[in-house]
Amino acid sequence: MRERMREENVTDELTAYHCIIHQESLCGKALKMEHVMSTIKRAVNFIRAKGLNHRQFKAFLEELDTEYGDLPYHTEVRWLSRGKVLQRCFELREEICLFMESKGKDTTELRDETFLCEMAFLCDITSHLNVMNLQLQGRGRVISDMYSTVKAFKTKLSLWETQMRKENLSHFSSCQTMKEKLSIAVFPCAQFADKLSILAADFRCRFADFEAQKSRFELLSNPFAVDVESAPPNLQMELIELQCNDTLKEKYERVGAAEFSRSIPDTMPQLRIQAARTLSMFGSTYLCEQLFSLMKLNKTSQRSRLTDNHLHSILRISSAQSLTPNIDELVQKMRHLQVSGSASDK
Structure with missing residues (x-):
């Protein structure tokens, strides 16, 4: 990396x-x-x-x-x-x-x-x-x-x-x-x-x-309690604006730290970047090991005809946190297949 x-x-x-x-x-x-x-x-x-x-x-x-x-x-x-x-x-x-x-x-x-x-x-x-x-x-x-x-x-x-x-x-x-x-x-x-x-x-x-990352974690977990003077200079002005905004504070208390980071307005770009950097840090290899376990469960000796493409699709579906099928697009594709099939028959 x-x-x-x-x-x-x-x-x-x-x-x-x-x-x-x-x-x-x-x-x-x-x-x-x-x-x-x-x-x-x-x-x-x-x-x-x-x-x-x-x-x-x-x-x-x-x-x-x-x-x-x-x-x-x-x-x-x-x-x-x-x-x-x-x-x-x-x-x-x-x-x-x-x-x-x-x-x-x-x-x-x-x-x-x-x-x-x-x-x-x-x-x-x-x-x-x-x-x-x-x-x-x-x-x-x-x-x-x-x-x-x-x-x-x-x-x-x-x-x-x-x-x-x-x-x-x-x-x-x-x-x-x-x-x-x-x-x-x-x-x-x-x-x-x-x-x-x-x-x-x-x-x-x-x-x-x-x-050593304690101050960075505090900026994400509770930005409203962070001491502005001890914060990095590029964040101090935006932190003051954030801590004085009662609407944002109420939202933070309602949705929590992880969800609140998405609600930081565009007028506070440095705070948005800081939150994104902290959220991108994986605390553990839990997701990697979970995906490996899913692969071991699906890729068995009994499934000898399982191709790489099939396994990729299975892992993508089983590891997705939120997956909603696009019914309209699927129906449209099926219509095209039926029309082309009918034309070839003629």
């Missing part, structure tokens, strides 16, 4: 940054708790890998009349599956141990109090990360909104660290459950507070490039 900009004699600097969703996923690895996940995966694979074990485990859960009837698989490429597997294993931790013991398997590690505490913490923090991950996904996610979601999560991490050091587990339900089952001295709140501090530091490091 930089080469193309040079060819076109574009002097503006290209803003480079990473996918927000990928960055958030990588931050979760800073906890260094893969040993907990490895133990859980071994237990899940023992139950799920063999059909007999799987059927017997489901029958075992049915006999015990548990809330859940099965264990999900963990898939590394599906980030959200990690939290689901952890949550289910924590809920069924006693049943899993009983079943594995009936099969002659050693469950010493699964019953270890330190391991159970680590499992509870990893379950809770992964659940929080999954909630944020879902908030970052979807069509029409403006980069300024996505950054606000990340900024809110960093503030939450600071709160959770402070509360954890005071042994307040209000936002960590699994940890609260384990603390009630164990003696107060056993639950390592200080250790987990340090983990939260490491996670917060990793978030600050990985999202430092977005912090």
Whole structure:
């Protein structure tokens, strides 16, 4: 893209940054708790890998009349599956141990109090990360909104660290459950507070490039609250006119930041350009991955006669956000085909 900009004699600097969703996923690895996940995966694979074990485990859960009837698989490429597997294993931790013991398997590690505490913490923090991950996904996610979601999560991490050091587990339900089952001295709140501090530091490091774009995001998300003196000089006069226009302010409050940018009048060209530049920034590769998934769903071994043109048409229709058929034009084309067909018959 930089080469193309040079060819076109574009002097503006290209803003480079990473996918927000990928960055958030990588931050979760800073906890260094893969040993907990490895133990859980071994237990899940023992139950799920063999059909007999799987059927017997489901029958075992049915006999015990548990809330859940099965264990999900963990898939590394599906980030959200990690939290689901952890949550289910924590809920069924006693049943899993009983079943594995009936099969002659050693469950010493699964019953270890330190391991159970680590499992509870990893379950809770992964659940929080999954909630944020879902908030970052979807069509029409403006980069300024996505950054606000990340900024809110960093503030939450600071709160959770402070509360954890005071042994307040209000936002960590699994940890609260384990603390009630164990003696107060056993639950390592200080250790987990340090983990939260490491996670917060990793978030600050990985999202430092977005912090540098903070003023640009504010101009899009809430131009009426921006300090005019701190804004770029080429925007200051237009910002004053915008902030003093009650009609535009009322519209902004009604339609939101993304839609409002279309309503900026032509008399404010610099603000329109600034809004367009920010809106053109993709916060994540979500749309690219969604299109690839659509292609994988349609391009299967069973559809051997699918041509490139057909696949292109299918992807264009399935990925379109709003598509309205032009009935008049289609009818007109069909009429021309019928007339030409009738003439050739004669």
